[in-house]
Amino acid sequence: xxxxxxxxxxxxxxxxxxxxxxxxxxxxxxxxxxxxxxxxxxxxxxxxxxxxxxxxxxxxxxxxxxxxxxxxxxxxxxxxxxxxxxxxxxxxxxxxxxxxxxxxxxxxxxxxxxxxxxxxxxxxxxxxxxxxxxxxxxxxxxxxxxxxxxxxxxxxxxxxxxxxxxxxxxxxxxxxxxxxxxxxxxxxxxxxxxxxxxxxxxxxxxxxxxxxxxxxxxxxxxxxxxxxxxxxxxxxxxxxxxxxxxxxxxxxxxxxxxxxxxxxxxxxxxxxxxxxxxxxxxxxxxxxxxxxxxxxxxxxxxxxxxxxxxxxxxxxxxxxxxxxxxxxxxxxxxxxxxxxxxxxxxxxxxxxxxxxxxxxxxxxxxxxxxxxxxxxxxxxxxxxxxxxxxxxxxxxxxxxxxxxxxxxxxxxxxxxxxxxxxxxxxxxx
Amino acid sequence: xxxxxxxxxxxxxxxxxxxxxxxxxxxxxxxxxxxxxxxxxxxxxxxxxxxxxxxxxxxxxxxxxxxxxxxxxxxxxxxxxxxxxxxxxxxxxxxxxxxxxxxxxxxxxxxxxxxxxxxxxxxxxxxxxxxxxxxxxxxxxxxxxxxxxxxxxxxxxxxxxxxxxxxxxxxxxxxxxxxxxxxxxxxxxxxxxxxxxxxxxxxxxxxxxxxxxxxxxxxxxxxxxxxxxxxxxxxxxxxxxxxxxxxxxxxxxxxxxxxxxxxxxxxxx
Ligand SMILES: Cc1cc2nc3c(=O)[nH]c(=O)nc-3n(C[C@H](O)[C@H](O)[C@H](O)COP(=O)(O)OP(=O)(O)OC[C@H]3O[C@@H](n4cnc5c(N)ncnc54)[C@H](O)[C@@H]3O)c2cc1C
Ligand SMILES: Cc1cc2nc3c(=O)[nH]c(=O)nc-3n(C[C@H](O)[C@H](O)[C@H](O)COP(=O)(O)OP(=O)(O)OC[C@H]3O[C@@H](n4cnc5c(N)ncnc54)[C@H](O)[C@@H]3O)c2cc1C
Numbered sequence: 001x002x003x004x005x006x007x008x009x010x011x012x013x014x015x016x017x018x019x020x021x022x023x024x025x026x027x028x029x030x031x032x033x034x035x036x037x038x039x040x041x042x043x044x045x046x047x048x049x050x051x052x053x054x055x056x057x058x059x060x061x062x063x064x065x066x067x068x069x070x071x072x073x074x075x076x077x078x079x080x081x082x083x084x085x086x087x088x089x090x091x092x093x094x095x096x097x098x099x100x101x102x103x104x105x106x107x108x109x110x111x112x113x114x115x116x117x118x119x120x121x122x123x124x125x126x127x128x129x130x131x132x133x134x135x136x137x138x139x140x141x142x143x144x145x146x147x148x149x150x151x152x153x154x155x156x157x158x159x160x161x162x163x164x165x166x167x168x169x170x171x172x173x174x175x176x177x178x179x180x181x182x183x184x185x186x187x188x189x190x191x192x193x194x195x196x197x198x199x200x201x202x203x204x205x206x207x208x209x210x211x212x213x214x215x216x217x218x219x220x221x222x223x224x225x226x227x228x229x230x231x232x233x234x235x236x237x238x239x240x241x242x243x244x245x246x247x248x249x250x251x252x253x254x255x256x257x258x259x260x261x262x263x264x265x266x267x268x269x270x271x272x273x274x275x276x277x278x279x280x281x282x283x284x285x286x287x288x289x290x291x292x293x294x295x296x297x298x299x300x301x302x303x304x305x306x307x308x309x310x311x312x313x314x315x316x317x318x319x320x321x322x323x324x325x326x327x328x329x330x331x332x333x334x335x336x337x338x339x340x341x342x343x344x345x346x347x348x349x350x351x352x353x354x355x356x357x358x359x360x361x362x363x364x365x366x367x368x369x370x371x372x373x374x375x376x377x378x379x380x381x382x383x384x385x386x387x388x389x390x391x392x393x394x395x396x397x398x399x400x401x402x403x404x405x406x407x408x409x410x411x412x413x414x415x416x417x418x419x420x421x422x423x424x425x426x427x428x429x
Numbered sequence: 430x431x432x433x434x435x436x437x438x439x440x441x442x443x444x445x446x447x448x449x450x451x452x453x454x455x456x457x458x459x460x461x462x463x464x465x466x467x468x469x470x471x472x473x474x475x476x477x478x479x480x481x482x483x484x485x486x487x488x489x490x491x492x493x494x495x496x497x498x499x500x501x502x503x504x505x506x507x508x509x510x511x512x513x514x515x516x517x518x519x520x521x522x523x524x525x526x527x528x529x530x531x532x533x534x535x536x537x538x539x540x541x542x543x544x545x546x547x548x549x550x551x552x553x554x555x556x557x558x559x560x561x562x563x564x565x566x567x568x569x570x571x572x573x574x575x576x577x578x579x580x581x582x583x584x585x586x587x588x589x590x591x592x593x594x595x596x597x598x599x600x601x602x603x604x605x606x607x608x609x610x611x612x613x614x615x616x617x618x619x620x621x622x623x624x625x626x627x628x629x630x631x632x633x634x635x636x637x638x639x640x641x642x643x644x645x646x647x648x649x650x651x652x653x654x655x656x657x658x659x660x661x662x663x664x665x666x667x668x669x670x671x672x673x674x675x676x677x678x679x680x681x682x683x684x685x686x687x688x689x690x691x692x693x694x695x696x697x698x
Contacts, residue, residue: 007626035626124625126503147622 019301020157022324051225073205139296184234212381221312506620522651533566
């Protein structure tokens, strides 16, 4: 090994995603000497998500967020659709106000990292961290290739595929049950076509979720988000189900969706500008490491399992960013206590528990459990579309709602169970 | 015997994704992400290997818009000791004559140096002129397609091997001299973390503009460039026909394919 780098840092952060960049920005502003290590060529080049971010937590972290951040459109229309071979039933919510926006995660991460750099953090890209450097059970830096870099604290912000945590036995290996796979197209349509076809003003965004046939009835769903000039269309499927039941390549499922009504018409004339795929945690509280801190280190963002996945929608950017922010506060507190022992860093967990992050994680845990069950994704679309079809497609006698519902529920299990599920579902975001 | 080496590198648009302006016939460089000319990484590796063997210092220079700073940081990450970014609006639009003139003047400021190395050619223009032209301005000897170099006779001469298709030739050149390194002749080393941090923390990149070089503005940039693009013929776009053979019999499929080709005027004999 080469001699260790001459420079020693207060904090080394692995990963320049939303979690790492937010921690770096906050720490640099507090006067810490921070280095961020990112394996992508530029920050953001390795990041992929669906398309919508809840704004408030980011406004608390980043000064000037609303004015400067690469926001595409403010989401003012939400549509949830149930899809079967027979048709589509959709529920729509539209509002004049909005608390979330559509974005490209690559641009948003790059922006956050540039804010951290202007605040004084050193950002080093194109380097992969291979290991956490441990001495006597305490993290003292990182290893990359033949290089060692020393730091008083290490913030692990490596995302869902937490190889460093696994290597150091901080977390067990991921199992297929704990993750979902997302595949996404970005399709350029131009502002006018998007506004016309989706019924939007230039600043209005649409978030559209679909469940049922869109994933071959597997737990998961499809999403469509409108950006300024492009549309993000993708699917998320729970990996364990996908492995067992999907007999073809997963991108073919998305390809089928893109080339089926109503998407053929909505996306006509568009050109594919980006194609990507990424894992995402899905196991809720179960996927969180037992402890999010130890002697000399903290874990933030997806690596810490801080993400809400309801199958058809994933929310992680704001949780990741806020956990990075709280990690920075915890480091400042430990610093004032004189050392970065596990004991002094434990305030991180307390801060998380007191914040919306853990409150939301806990609130959604039962929904997440429910969403990993396959019947929701098959039964609901079948019953809803079936009922609606019977209501509107008749030849002479128009059926009553109850009759139609009864008919489509035939042999499909207990109405009571469905009611319970519906209540749990509605407690979602 | 330590060597003072200069390597010239060009910051080029990644030509895999570049388009030609149909009106002017020149490359559309705006909005295309740039990279260090890949063949120049072979030159950098060549310089670093010499430095590993004999000690000394490797300085990278690039004439380019300011965005090349990222590329120079990358080279410092590989092990280059310092970099000079030659940037000024008056240098824009340069052809090979004007480019080599500015590079030669910059190299003069860095004299005495022992060796000035170049890539073989660039991926966005590939004239392979610059090494020879720069040598002419400097009135120094030069050689192309170099794959190996070794110091002879203390530090006065350098023995180089160069490839010409299937032949390897050996030459001895006096120092200082210029050489263009054969493309793909070595594997550029990866960046290291400590070098990258050095690039970020220590000010190793100097910026030179024309206030400093004080070159006659009629000899640089567009004004100093006699080259004109008289005509450029774009490769015709052939729209896909999107035909699909629907049967299952391979013999039938082959026949069908030949028929379609025949319709296009392709004859199989
Ligand atoms: C298909 C899909 C759809 C989603 N949709 C949404 C959505 O609409 N809204 C939402 O809020 N969230 C969404 N998410 C979740 C969101 O993307 C994540 O929660 C968020 O990106 C987590 O941020 P992070 O910083 O923890 O990790 P990441 O964004 O994964 O960043 C980790 C970074 O660390 C780097 N890294 C990893 N290991 C190393 C190493 N060893 N050395 C150096 N660098 C390393 C990576 O290159 C990467 O840049 C979605 C996720 C997926 C997969
Ligand atoms: C017909 C024609 C018209 C052109 N018109 C224009 C124009 O209108 N506007 C315009 O901007 N360009 C134009 N160019 C491009 C311009 O002439 C060249 O990009 C430039 O002079 C360098 O030549 P090259 O890329 O062919 O280098 P080569 O001779 O192929 O490069 C050899 C080596 O020289 C070194 N080198 C080359 N350029 C630099 C540099 N800038 N800094 C440091 N080292 C360098 C590198 O080591 C490189 O590997 C034109 C080129 C041609 C052939």
